Amino acid sequence: GFATLDLDRPRRCGAAEVIFAEGKTPEQVVAIVRTLREQGGCVLATRCTDEQVAMVQSAFGGNDQLLVDALARTIIVGDPPAPADAAPVCIVTAGTSDLPVAREALSTCVAYGQPAELIVDVGVAGLHRLLGRLDTIKRSSVVITVAGMEAALPSVMGGLIEAPIIAVPTSVGYGSHFEGLAALLSCLNACASGIATVNIDNGFGAAVMACRINALAHPNTVEAS
Amino acid sequence: GFATLDLDRPRRCGAAEVIFAEGKTPEQVVAIVRTLREQGGCVLATRCTDEQVAMVQSAFGGNDQLLVDALARTIIVGDPPAPADAAPVCIVTAGTSDLPVAREALSTCVAYGQPAELIVDVGVAGLHRLLGRLDTIKRSSVVITVAGMEAALPSVMGGLIEAPIIAVPTSVGYGSHFEGLAALLSCLNACASGIATVNIDNGFGAAVMACRINALAHPNTVEAS
Amino acid sequence: GFATLDLDRPRRCGAAEVIFAEGKTPEQVVAIVRTLREQGGCVLATRCTDEQVAMVQSAFGGNDQLLVDALARTIIVGDPPAPADAAPVCIVTAGTSDLPVAREALSTCVAYGQPAELIVDVGVAGLHRLLGRLDTIKRSSVVITVAGMEAALPSVMGGLIEAPIIAVPTSVGYGSHFEGLAALLSCLNACASGIATVNIDNGFGAAVMACRINALAHPNTVEAS
Amino acid sequence: GFATLDLDRPRRCGAAEVIFAEGKTPEQVVAIVRTLREQGGCVLATRCTDEQVAMVQSAFGGNDQLLVDALARTIIVGDPPAPADAAPVCIVTAGTSDLPVAREALSTCVAYGQPAELIVDVGVAGLHRLLGRLDTIKRSSVVITVAGMEAALPSVMGGLIEAPIIAVPTSVGYGSHFEGLAALLSCLNACASGIATVNIDNGFGAAVMACRINALAHPNTVEAS
Amino acid sequence: GFATLDLDRPRRCGAAEVIFAEGKTPEQVVAIVRTLREQGGCVLATRCTDEQVAMVQSAFGGNDQLLVDALARTIIVGDPPAPADAAPVCIVTAGTSDLPVAREALSTCVAYGQPAELIVDVGVAGLHRLLGRLDTIKRSSVVITVAGMEAALPSVMGGLIEAPIIAVPTSVGYGSHFEGLAALLSCLNACASGIATVNIDNGFGAAVMACRINALAHPNTVEAS
Amino acid sequence: GFATLDLDRPRRCGAAEVIFAEGKTPEQVVAIVRTLREQGGCVLATRCTDEQVAMVQSAFGGNDQLLVDALARTIIVGDPPAPADAAPVCIVTAGTSDLPVAREALSTCVAYGQPAELIVDVGVAGLHRLLGRLDTIKRSSVVITVAGMEAALPSVMGGLIEAPIIAVPTSVGYGSHFEGLAALLSCLNACASGIATVNIDNGFGAAVMACRINALAHPNTVEAS
Amino acid sequence: GFATLDLDRPRRCGAAEVIFAEGKTPEQVVAIVRTLREQGGCVLATRCTDEQVAMVQSAFGGNDQLLVDALARTIIVGDPPAPADAAPVCIVTAGTSDLPVAREALSTCVAYGQPAELIVDVGVAGLHRLLGRLDTIKRSSVVITVAGMEAALPSVMGGLIEAPIIAVPTSVGYGSHFEGLAALLSCLNACASGIATVNIDNGFGAAVMACRINALAHPNTVEAS
Amino acid sequence: GFATLDLDRPRRCGAAEVIFAEGKTPEQVVAIVRTLREQGGCVLATRCTDEQVAMVQSAFGGNDQLLVDALARTIIVGDPPAPADAAPVCIVTAGTSDLPVAREALSTCVAYGQPAELIVDVGVAGLHRLLGRLDTIKRSSVVITVAGMEAALPSVMGGLIEAPIIAVPTSVGYGSHFEGLAALLSCLNACASGIATVNIDNGFGAAVMACRINALAHPNTVEAS
Ligand SMILES: Nc1ncnc2c1ncn2[C@@H]1O[C@H](COP(=O)(O)O)[C@@H](O)[C@H]1O
Ligand SMILES: Nc1ncnc2c1ncn2[C@@H]1O[C@H](COP(=O)(O)O)[C@@H](O)[C@H]1O
Ligand SMILES: Nc1ncnc2c1ncn2[C@@H]1O[C@H](COP(=O)(O)O)[C@@H](O)[C@H]1O
Ligand SMILES: Nc1ncnc2c1ncn2[C@@H]1O[C@H](COP(=O)(O)O)[C@@H](O)[C@H]1O
Ligand SMILES: [Mg+2]
Ligand SMILES: [Mg+2]
Ligand SMILES: [Mg+2]
Ligand SMILES: [Mg+2]
Ligand SMILES: [Mg+2]
């Protein structure tokens, strides 16, 4: 076989394996979805190609609910859990081009049954855009910032709120940003505190962290996923 | 003046400024402690030299309670808040040399009024050491891993528990670890999920993130600091 | 001519030159196979394109046995030596995407006449998968780990067995792994001992090292190749 | 000789050579000051050690006015030109530790005869500090930002004012900032426009650029230096 | 929505948002142009694909003046302000391949209403070419150097003139230039002073800096844009 | 406590924990030696300071045999196992300055009970030196090359012998070798095969790998340690 | 115009400008060839695409002699000077894949009128191949080594001959060679002396250096070019 | 023994081993000098500490001529060969701080019996300084440029003369020059041709290359050394 699925993960970690579709054949993706579906619960796949999406749709579209986000390149097979009755995760982007990463985070929250909301293109070059949304942001439990270039957003955010912040640097930029390295270093070196960082463009990873945090505050919610 | 203190921070972020003592004169440290003490609440200083500690002790030792951790190089002036009645933050190190960073995290939790506990030298080269402490770890709300070299600890931890994990890479190692860069890249690329990373040796930053998370689950606790 | 083949290598090093097909024309590959076949022994080519495979098949398929592994991108022309009567080399991968590199190692063992076996997708995020195969692993003489991302597998393995371990970092991952550099640094900085590392994705090199080791324990085996 | 002084520079570039004292013996510094003083005009030396300062003081202190800034490690021998009647250069630091670099910039403005003013410790983690000084900043002609760690200050500044901004990244920080590289990349990748960058800790270079700009707006001013 | 346009920017920074077209759909570019046009003033888009240019042309070509520079990949929709009556910005390239970056700078000056002129292929390997144009260069107010490989041009220029210099390193070269990094480091380490640097290939950024400087010397000019 | 010793390691891995003394206090080293000695077998400590050596000598020198190698900075407390009756590990250095690393490898072989021999300063700039020792080298079972600068030694060695080769790059060199990185990359990219690499200056790691290999060919030997 | 040709270069440097065709349109290449041809002497273009070669052939093929090397991607328009009556430049490659770079060097020697000869695939993994050609190599005046991966060839060569050696690292390899960086660092750190290095894959640059050296020993030769 | 001296090198390479003193004990240096002196010819040692110089002086000062250059940190024991009757090697530095590296090159030329001359502090920020010395430079056979920071000197030099140029980047600079890396990349990417590069600060290596070149033009000269 090409895989040894970790079917015990929900018991240990509170959530099932998620399929990282990059580099897998469409047939492999379908086969893994099938095995994971047998456990009950919905199945999330990230970084899907059009071809993978198409084959998953034709394999499961008849019986299962399918949620496809083309921009995020995610697919959810089966009904996701109803969102927990909790303060939402707030996903905030600095620019327009950070949107796909932010949407990957959003799909992940859906699959994990945590409420989430999205605020787009409020980078620090026009501060009033961010300050104008501060009330909404302050009502959320955890904030995910999604920003490329020099990624100043988490630093500014860190000085404005009490909630924990998860910074996602993105590979958005021009010139010597080195595929997001400049943004990554910025997040790690943020002068404000209360910030932890995930890998470049890793919207999924940020959302899992956020969901684990939210589940902590609302202990009964993740079990359903 | 040499500083513009951010006295409004407790209102916005739920906790006062912390003094990063590196590169400051002992006189500057004393002056900043004095101003911050006027707000009430205890004052935390990190990365202190012996000389800075001595001058702070002679300036405040008469009236205030002082908590000095020589290994962590931290000092707390004034009574810290009583620890919240909550599940503790669990700080776990891979080796003996990671201890100073772990202790900086511990002092920070004390100053922020969050309960914390420390498990030392349970790196993955002898798995039974980690597995033998798993019950304790699972009773905590957030886990901070402190590991240098190849920093495999957060990956293994991520597959064993449900709680959010904050990974602190350390500059511990020999050969081409590049002052902790190998460990940092490992944390960012961990194959397990539910992990976010702070900068190399940044025990303070990890603890602030952990305390913000714990305060979320127990909303009344941080206010006291 | 475009090449100066090292026909004396079997006498000095116990095995013939292997063709690294990348960047060679199909005609060049066929010409080199022909010259090496004249020495007797089978001929191994690695990193072959479909076009190279096709031309080798039409040139030699009539007379010689051909072993083609499309995933590994290897081809063996002529009968490989019977595998030595020895404990096998054990090739273990962390994930599904590490399979092509593992299969290049497997083909190399075949061409060198050393027994080998393959264990797939037992990375440390689900430790029970690895622990469940430990008996098999402990019966082998040498272990090759194949792992990308943060490559925690060799560290964990190094603390569980007595055999020498050869670590192959792979360029599998997302974000700031820098084409496998994060995995490479992890392997080099592993906290466990008994581990040596080959270059990123170099399944061939790991297998040659393993075969030299196995031949040492069973001195009569490599001569046949 | 150990040097070929460029005595023609005032004619070509509008200002004399400045002595970069690092790595020079005190005797060499004195010798160069002497030669440059013969041209008339004051002489600026940067990155001076205590020993160099002492020897310059004993050599010239009898006859010439001396301006020594111990924090900036600069010395000006001879009367600097009266500051031009122009809007000032505004030098703004993110933190307390950025002060020496900012003061090197200030000394340079003095030696070049351009008015300058200093605003300290108004980094983005406490935005009100920066916003509270915006009126002053807006009255200046050029702004120099001095910031280490993730250097978010120039990005935020760039979205608030019309004047050209010169960003000086500093080697201030902890963890993986790589001696200021994280700050440097941030400045170069700033999402706001109207920003150009000088090398890490190069307060001198930023000030020369600022003075050339100010002299452009007030063409008669630099000639005096 | 996919964007939160910063319509207040002209008031704060003296010029409107510019569209960075890379990674946007043609429809998104058209939509943003439309919104920005409503403010009055011309609209500049940079890094445009042929497809984006075509769609902008068909959407606005009927009513608005369009200036397209295919080499620079820029488009200006609407009448740019008449150039200020001021000394020009002088854009100088080291080689022929630096031309696209230089032309992006030129288009930006046009959109910002600052006069500019272009001198091409006068790199330091044939010094007489640069020295032969020195009179023209000295009549300009600000100089933008555009150079790849080892980017020696700003250093040599810095020793020849009084005006401020903005250095644009380019990703032009062969071998280990690392996509312009060698040129970037050269600009930052230039031994001459009066130089500030923008990111690799960032002709737009250099021109905005130059225009802000020129506007300072001729305060009434930018308002029109 | 400051440590969680892995006393079960001999059973799992065939050899006890080795003390990496760097960063430990002399008291800690003595305490760990004491605990490990209770298991029987000798105890190896590497990277020892003079002070650590002195305190170990005064604590154990009365009862135990002590082997101290000041150049290698190693100490062995207690009788090492008699060397196995096997072909030796051959440790070969390119230059004189590689000697401390080679001697660390030698001490490790002693502690692990494997025979070893040392050949010094036979780098490729004078090939006859290496070729003159080839007979000796060919009689060994495993070869450890220790080389800095461009580390050409393992490549040349790999084309001359049948035995497996473990390459140790060293931080010996001048100019842009980046603390051994040039040598490390050379070892990983060696054009010859049959080579695996350990981290920079890691003589200990190379020797453990070599001993595991030798123990494989002579299965009864390591048990004694 | 898009270019400022340096027509004075033969007088200053003894040879005309060479066209680096990469990034130029075929029309630009033809135009530059035309201008340079007017000076007399042949014209060399390197890094040509098929399309550029075709257009040069159709523009000049009627009247001028054309020498095209498709592997080297070079074209010489017009009769090159007769080779000087001097010891040849010897170009030696480590592998088959280094051939294109070596052939670029060869074409350059032809255009500069210096005799040259080529030895292919004699890398250090099979030393007898190199030693077998040593007589030929020793009869040459300058040696150019062309080698990728770990580039051990110049080090070994440096210890065998008296002539100056120019090392060309190539981007040939697999795994972490970083586009030739490993080879570049090896060349710069070679333990043998008498070696200088040019940029990765820069066969042209190595040959110009070699021709300048050969012209020095035979002063009348380059003038003709 | 700690060394295997290569006493055959003069026959193969035309010159004896040179002692790289860094990291050797004074006793080792004396012992190697003694052995090399037995071959006849003078002995050169580079990178000597004061202590090494003192011990060499007391061991050989009675009988042998000693040439010590404290700035270069070199020592020549025994009479160097009379300089060849040839055009000199010209060593040119950009700044004052590059002098030690230039002087190491000068001592090496002396030991190798090649005439050399030194021109100091003529960097490109004041072009007239370099142009004023061009006649002298043009009378030499080979030019060594010694330059740190952005190392523009070899590029400018390459466009002015016919002789081969050897570029030595130095670790002189401030800010992000990364111990000379910026200068190294500049030298390798120089837009002029006829330039080859040695490692950072490697004055010795540059001089050996220059002497090999000069010996080629004057074949009878090196033999004496
Ligand atoms: N997949 C591979 N990865 C690394 N090295 C290889 C591989 N395949 C072959 N080689 C090595 O490359 C050599 C041939 O290189 P070449 O002369 O360029 O064909 C062989 O003798 C092997 O040592
Ligand atoms: N603190 C500084 N940072 C950067 N460059 C400086 C500094 N001080 C002086 N310089 C430059 O260094 C030149 C003198 O260098 P040098 O010839 O080595 O003394 C001056 O003309 C300035 O351009
Ligand atoms: N070619 C360019 N290079 C660098 N920055 C640019 C360029 N073009 C536009 N920008 C900046 O990018 C901003 C728009 O970014 P976005 O919100 O992602 O469209 C503009 O306001 C400019 O400050
Ligand atoms: N200053 C220097 N820089 C670079 N290489 C040197 C230098 N001095 C001596 N060498 C080289 O180092 C070799 C001696 O190295 P070792 O065997 O380690 O003493 C000599 O034969 C020279 O090739
Ligand atoms: Mg935007
Ligand atoms: Mg331990
Ligand atoms: Mg898996
Ligand atoms: Mg502050
Ligand atoms: Mg040109």
Ligand SMILES: [Mg+2]
């Ligand atoms: Mg030696």
Ligand SMILES: [Mg+2]
């Ligand atoms: Mg070959």
Ligand SMILES: [Mg+2]
């Ligand atoms: Mg100077």
